[in-house]
Amino acid sequence: MIISNQDQYTDDGPLQYIHIEQNEFMHRKHKKQKEEDIAICNCNYNISDPDSACGDRCLNVFTSTECTPGYCPCGSYCKNQRFQKCENAKSKLVKTEGRGWGVLADENIKAGQFIIEYCGEVISRKEARRRSHAYESQGLLDAYIISLNSHESIDATKKGSLARFINHSCLPNCVTRKWTVLGEIRVGIFSKQDIPVGTELAYDYNFEWYGGAKVRCLCGAPFCSGFLGAKSRGFQEDTYLWEDDDDRYSIENIPTYDSEEDEPTSKLATTMESSKLDCNTDENHDMSMRMNDNMESKHPLQSTALVVVEPLNLAVPMEGVVMHETKTEVNKERNLHLHDTDQTFGHKNAIVPRIKMPLSNKKSNYSGKLKQHAQKDVDAKRVAQLLSSQEAREEVYNYEVKYCCFCHTLSCIHGPKSNSS
């Protein structure tokens, strides 16, 4: 059955998928349970104790395995076949604000209750990765692939149950649980607590982020992690999540430059360390936010140069050149930027993404361009200061005024041009 949300639920967005209530196996056949593999519990149905028929004390329930019809001693009284009998809680689709579709409880749900199975196409992990990249490049923003086990995933993008619409929350009222049903693993959504009718259902996706677009989490929970998949290893390796008291990622740990051959680059790293020593405490956080913010901006190098090139000059002082003024000037400049940054990002959950390019590109891009900037500044000083005669120095300054193509940088360093001649 093809369900179009447009026809069925709203006039907003024709999202189509095929509704299924059982997994479809794409890369292999559905397993046939062998008789010797069937787990038989020792429950004994007692009419005065409904829980006796495969309730919490059932050995199969204990091991998250559903009883097999025809083999359970409780027969039709067995309560441990919820996936097989689709004993879903009543739920309904709703349009949320900013999070697409969501699912509401359409009855009061008890803690621990089975709500619905997460159905879709069972595919290999490799195929899951391939599809997830393909979907992303097709511009599909919603992700519907979940992990089934170490080598398989469930993709509910094109085919799935209503569970595919359940949104993520960092403070969820539901959980996903894996159960063995007739020899196959299946994923169910269960309530964590009593859920009153009309409440939106949500679970913690806890998914592995594969390096696609970062989706800002809008769950509204007090300790929201900020982004979907933010707790996953891939995301954390790619992203620095700052907390006020978090010193895991100090500036020197930002792995932007690490080539030993790249001489100015290693000076840069040293300089960044020393600049960190200069401005202790929270400012470090702000500064790194700014730097990384710059890296994502449209003209990263222009703005990065403001932050990074300046300390390079400080770290490579030349004889007879007084650098203090320069430092104050650029710090002022930085403070301005910091102020901007403060307004743009809250301290908590401020995201400091590393550059999204592969590391190799990143290195070459940044070290190359930064080197250029640094070189220009140093050369100008060198030429001016190393010349012994006043006449020669004036000539250089005059030339600079006339043809200078890096006047912005120089005015940062030397002050207004009229002062330097």
Ligand SMILES: C[S@@+](CC[C@H](N)C(=O)[O-])C[C@H]1O[C@@H](n2cnc3c(N)ncnc32)[C@H](O)[C@@H]1O
């Ligand atoms: C499994 S789908 C959930 C149903 C989806 N809302 C829809 O309309 O089809 C997962 C996608 O929903 C969105 N989503 C789910 N929870 C979210 C949240 N807490 N904040 C923002 N977007 C969310 C994201 O786009 C995510 O990739």
